[in-house]
Amino acid sequence: MYGFILGEKKEQSQRFTEGGESVPVTLIKTSSCYLVDIKRPEKHGYFSLKLGFGATKNIKKPQEGELKKAGIKTPLHFFREIRLDRYKQNIEAIEENGKKGLKLGELKIFQGDELKATALFKKGDVVEVSGTSKGKGFQGVVKRHGFAGGPRTHGQSDRERAPGSIGQTTTPGRVYKGKRMAGHMGHKRVTVKGLTIIEVTDDGLCIGGLVPGSKRGLLEIRSSVK
Numbered sequence: 001m002y003g004f005i006l007g008e009k010k011e012q013s014q015r016f017t018e019g020g021e022s023v024p025v026t027l028i029k030t031s032s033c034y035l036v037d038i039k040r041p042e043k044h045g046y047f048s049l050k051l052g053f054g055a056t057k058n059i060k061k062p063q064e065g066e067l068k069k070a071g072i073k074t075p076l077h078f079f080r081e082i083r084l085d086r087y088k089q090n091i092e093a094i095e096e097n098g099k100k101g102l103k104l105g106e107l108k109i110f111q112g113d114e115l116k117a118t119a120l121f122k123k124g125d126v127v128e129v130s131g132t133s134k135g136k137g138f139q140g141v142v143k144r145h146g147f148a149g150g151p152r153t154h155g156q157s158d159r160e161r162a163p164g165s166i167g168q169t170t171t172p173g174r175v176y177k178g179k180r181m182a183g184h185m186g187h188k189r190v191t192v193k194g195l196t197i198i199e200v201t202d203d204g205l206c207i208g209g210l211v212p213g214s215k216r217g218l219l220e221i222r223s224s225v226k
Contacts (some may be wrong), residue, residue, distance in 0.1 A: 002090040003120035006053035052076035071112035128193040131213040135187030
C-alpha cells in the first residue's frame with residue numbers, strides 16, 4: 001500500500017538496536033493532516049491529491065474556500081499537492097455520496113477526512129521525505145563547494161579561501177554559466193530517499209535517519225516506489 005502525509009519536524013534523537021548499536025532518528029508530528037482535494041486525469045489531465053496540515057489563525061480567502069468546500073473547519077496553513085501518476089496501480093479514485101475519495105487496498109479516505117499515520121504507514125516501511133533545507137546565507141566557495149583554497153605560504157596572506165581563476169583571457173573570454181562560485185547557500189527543496197520507519201503512532205512517525213530542515217520545519221512523507 002502507498003502512504004502519504006504531511007508533518008512537522010519535532011526533533012532529532014537516537015535509538016538503540018537490540019545489538020546495542022546507536023541509530024539516529026527523526027521524530028515527525030503528523031497531526032492534524034487533512035485530505036483537501038483530489039485531481040483526476042479526466043478533468044485535470046493528471047492524478048494527484050492536495051493535503052493540508054497545521055492549524056493556524058488567519059488564512060487567505062482562496063484557501064478558506066477550499067477548506068469550506070471539503071468540509072474542513074480547522075484553518076490550515078501548509079498545503080501541498082502530491083502527484084500520484086506513478087502509483088496508479090496501488091490507488092483507485094472513488095466517489096460515494098457525492099464525495100471524492102481514494103481507495104488504498106482495503107482503506108477508503110474521502111475529501112475532508114483527517115489522515116492518520118497508523119492507517120497509512122507501518123513499522124519497516126521505506127519512505128522518502130521532502131523539506132526545505134536550512135538557509136546558510138551568502139557563503140564562500142570553501143564552505144559552499146568544498147574548495148581547498150590557496151596556499152598559505154610565499155606571501156599569499158589574503159588567498160587562503162579565495163576561489164582562484166574563474167575564466168579565460170581570450171576566446172570565449174567570459175565566465176561559463178553554472179561556474180561554482182560564492183553565493184546563496186541552503187534554503188532549497190531537498191528529498192532524502194530510502195529512510196525506514198522505526199515507529200508509528202496516531203500523532204506521528206519515528207524515522208531512522210536525518211531529514212532536511214530545522215525544528216518545526218514542514219515535511220512531506222511518501223512511500224518509496226519499488
